[in-house]
Amino acid sequence: MSTDQTDGIYLFQGNNLIVPEDVLEMSGFRGLPPERIRGAFGEVVPFLVPSVDGTHTIPGYLLDDTVALPPHWCSLSTRSALSLMAAEAGIGEILDGSGLIGRFFRIYHIMQWRRESVFCGSCGTRNGDAPVELARLCPSCGRLEYPRISPAIIVLIFREDGKILLAHNKKFAGKVYSLIAGFIEAGENLEAAVSREVREEVGLEVRDTTYVASQPWPFPNSLMIGFKTCYAGGRVTPDGEEIEDARWFGREELPDLPGFGSVSRYLINLWIEGRL
Numbered sequence: 604m605s606t607d608q609t610d611g612i613y614l615f616q617g618n619n620l621i622v623p624e625d626v627l628e629m630s631g632f633r634g635l636p637p638e639r640i641r642g643a644f645g646e647v648v649p650f651l652v653p654s655v656d657g658t659h660t661i662p663g664y665l666l667d668d669t670v671a672l673p674p675h676w677c678s679l680s681t682r683s684a685l686s687l688m689a690a691e692a693g694i695g696e697i698l699d700g701s702g703l704i705g706r707f708f709r710i711y712h713i714m715q716w717r718r719e720s721v722f723c724g725s726c727g728t729r730n731g732d733a734p735v736e737l738a739r740l741c742p743s744c745g746r747l748e749y750p751r752i753s754p755a756i757i758v759l760i761f762r763e764d765g766k767i768l769l770a771h772n773k774k775f776a777g778k779v780y781s782l783i784a785g786f787i788e789a790g791e792n793l794e795a796a797v798s799r800e801v802r803e804e805v806g807l808e809v810r811d812t813t814y815v816a817s818q819p820w821p822f823p824n825s826l827m828i829g830f831k832t833c834y835a836g837g838r839v840t841p842d843g844e845e846i847e848d849a850r851w852f853g854r855e856e857l858p859d860l861p862g863f864g865s866v867s868r869y870l871i872n873l874w875i876e877g878r879l
C-alpha cells in the first residue's frame with residue numbers, strides 16, 4: 604500500500620485531533636502535509652489504514668501523551684472537529700464511509716483502537732500487528748483482536764399528529780434535544796433494542812419499527828443504526844437517569860438540535876424536510 608498523495612496525516616493525541624491554528628477552517632480537512640508535521644514534531648512514520656472502499660490508505664499518527672504542543676498548534680476535541688468538518692457537508696457526505704468525514708471517522712476509530720489494544724487481552728503480552736489483516740496479534744498466545752465495533756440503535760418516534768419525540772440527555776450540551784438511542788444488549792436483535800430503549804428511557808410503547816440509515820460513530824466505537832417507529836401507547840416518562848426531559852415537537856416549535864454530522868441530525872432533518 605502506498606500513501607494516497609491527496610491525503611495528509613491525521614495527527615492525534617489521546618482522544619483529540621492535533622492541528623495548527625491556521626487550519627481551523629476544516630470543511631475540506633483531509634489531514635496535514637507531512638512537512639507541516641515534521642517542522643513541528645520531527646519525523647513521524649504514520650500508520651496506514653486502508654479506506655473502507657479499499658481504493659487508498661488513510662495515514663494516522665498518534666502523538667505520545669507527554670509531547671507538548673508547539674506554539675500555534677491546538678488540541679481539538681474530535682466532536683468539535685467533526686462539527687467544523689460537517690458544517691458545510693451535505694447529508695450524503697456525512698453518511699458516506701469513503702467521504703471526508705467517513706475517512707476521519709475511520710482513522711480516528713482505528714487509532715483509538717490501536718491505543719487501547721497495546722497488550723493482549725488474554726495473556727497480557729505486548730501485541731504485534733497481524734501480517735495481512737487490520738488486527739492485533741499476540742505473539743505469545745496467538746489471540747487476534749479486531750477493532751471493536753459496538754452497535755447502537757437511534758430512533759425517531761412519530762405520533763399520529765406528525766410530531767416526533769425529542770429528549771434531553773444529561774450528557775448533552777446546553778438545551779439540546781435529540782433522539783432516543785442506546786447500545787444493543789448481548790443476545791438482543793435490533794427491533795427489540797429499539798422497543799426496550801424507548802420503554803426504559805421514556806416509558807413508551809412503539810410499533811412498526813423500520814430501518815432508515817446507519818453511521819459509524821467512533822466516539823468511542825459505535826455503529827449507530829437509525830430507525831423510525833410509531834408511538835403505540837404510554838405516557839412520556841423520562842427515566843431521570845439519562846433522560847431529564849422528553850417532549851413531542853412539531854416542525855414549527857423545534858428546540859436546539861444536535862450538530863450536523865450526526866445520524867440523529869440526519870434523521871431529524873429528513874423529517875423536517877418531509878422525507879420520512
Ligand SMILES: [Zn+2]
Pocket residue numbers: 723724725726727728741742743744745746
Ligand atoms: Zn496473548
